[in-house]
Amino acid sequence: MGKRFFWPAVALLLAGMGTVQVLSIREETQTWDEGFDIAAGYSYWKTGDFRINREHPPLGKYINALPLLFMDLRLPLEHPSWAETDNVGFGVEFLYRNRAPAETILFRARLMTILLTLCLGLAVAVWTRSRFGPAAALFALLLFAFDPNLIAHGRYVTSDLVVTLFMFLATITWSNYLESGRRRHLVLAGLTFGLAVVSKFSSALLLPIFTALFAARWLQMYGTSGFLREAWRGLKHFAVSMTVVAALSALVVSVVYAPEAGRLLPATRGVRAADPSIRMLYDAVEQRSKAGKVMAWAAHRLGLQAHSFPVAVGLVANHNAIGHQAYLLGQVSDFGWWYYFPVVFAVKTPTGVLLALLIASGLGLARLGRGRFRELLRGARAAPVAWYTVTLAPLVYFAGSTMTSINIGVRHLLPIYPFLFIALSAALWKSRWKFRRHAVLLAGLLVAAESLHIYPHYLAFFNTPSGGPVNGPRYLVDSNIDWGQEAGRLTRYARERGIKDVCICYFGNYQLWDPGINLHNVPKTHETEKRAAIDCLVAMSVTPLKGAYVPPEDFAWLRGLEPVDRIGYSIYVYDFLKKSRSTPATK
Secondary structure, X not given: OOHHHHHHHHHHHHHHHHHHHHHHHOOOOOOOOHHHHXXXXXXXHHHOOOOOOOOOOOHHHHHHHHHHHHOOOOOOOOOHHHHOOOHHHHHHHHHHOOOOOHHHHHHHHHHHHHHHHHHHHHHHHHHHHHHHOHHHHHHHXXXXXXXXXXXXXXXOOOOHHHXXXXXXXXXXXXXXXXXXXXXHHHHHHHXXXXXXXXXXXXXXXXXXXXXXXXXXXXXXXXXXXXXXXXXXXXXXXXXXXXXXXXXXXXXXXXXXXHHHHHHHOOOOHHHHXXXXXXOXXXXXXXXXXXXXXXXXXXXXXXXXXXOHHHHHHHHHHHHHHHOOOEEEOOEEEOOOOOOHHHHHHHHHOOXXXXXXXXXXXXXXXXXXXXXXXXXXXXXXXXXXXXXXXHHHHHHHHHHHHOOOOOOOOHHHHOOHHHHHHHHHHHHHHHOOOOOHHHHHHHHHHXXXXXXXXXOXXXXXXXXXHHOOHHHHHHOOOHHHOOOOXXXXXXXXXXXXXXXXXXEEEOOOOOOOOOOOOEEEEOOOOOXXXXXXXXXXXXXXXXXXXXXXXXXXXXXXXXXXXXXXXXXXXXXXXXXXXXXXXXXXXXX
């Protein structure tokens, strides 16, 4: 497969992915987080104040707000939400009461995420080609470009795709360093590690990933006996390398948080007496978690000033300690389940990818069954570092994900997919199985077919074995299917049918409801009189319908009823209009 074919194919796949993302996102309203993420990024650029959405690092918000700097937008610093650090209120005020239409602001910010998604796809193709050849690179890119989860979350203003990009770059540059020993690869690993850190704190899983890859490389170089003999030298080498990575990462953090550079210096009692406005870190950091308590103790001993980066780390640690309400298989929990992400992977990963994983695993087990264990060990010793990279990195990340109490959705698993696609593609193309081409073709067709079938509702994707998006709420809700993105379609749905009264329970922050439609609250289960007198079209977001983020019994009376329609799989429609006013609800 020559260069003439490879690059046009890469361009075609990425152009197709970008086109689908742009066309599908134009009809979706803001998801739950996007309004305050955009407002936060714009406020960072204009004020250097990180108070809005401080829990998450600022890099992605900086990037998404970049095109907004060329618009004459109003930053509502006079609104109470700014002084009160009310994320949602500030996001609503900025997005819906500005000089430019909310749709324009939202679309321009989303374009930056789409651009980063395409950059990630290009990185997957280039690195895979250099390690496993052009055929494996194109198949990995095909899986990437048609993956509904990457298409979906690669269009939104969130940190999920941003951290996926920089975690991938950090891992492959670290892999390159382990293979070559070159300083420039180590420098790149440190810089991209830092960029991942200021994208999202889940990037902390890079530490065990880097450690596992280093150990695998050291074992490969010296064997079992040599590994122990050279252990001390290996530890020193690893410590020096990670010190360089840490130093470069700290440099990146200090640059991204440049407006607060002065707060990096300790504040003595004399300095605090001269400037009473100085706030100390031990007063600012959240201390309800063990990590927060340790950080506060160290900050007190060192006299550190309040800085947004350690404050954000404390907030995330506290969030994980107190839990986050999650839904799985009809159950609701504040601390999640260890098997949450295995279920997410099983029902949200495209069928073609699961098939490729099954075949690749079967080929490996077949070799073991034929008594080739020693041959496999010899092959592992001689295998390029790239093989360890694409297998260990997703396994370590996946294992780490099962240990968190924040179980929100497949978007938290996005960093595993680029590695998984490369590993499966390389495993199939490098195998000697005579039907490998047929397997590649079938897997690719299945992924493409499911992706095209779900268009334009990519967020609601569930694979065919799970029953598809209609059955999705049996397994998951929230950002897996219902994130507030279908509010605009609901408005059009009611307007086209001449419906004037809509009883709504909406999971989102959309504000531009049609003034010609009267919105009412959906009666709760215990409100028997209101339920008896109901005369409206009921529109229920599936997240509260399933009892997530609301008392589970609130809408139990609706859960046993069959909706007359669904808006993009995430808003269920029930016809409670009186017969004299009823309008057939058909798509």
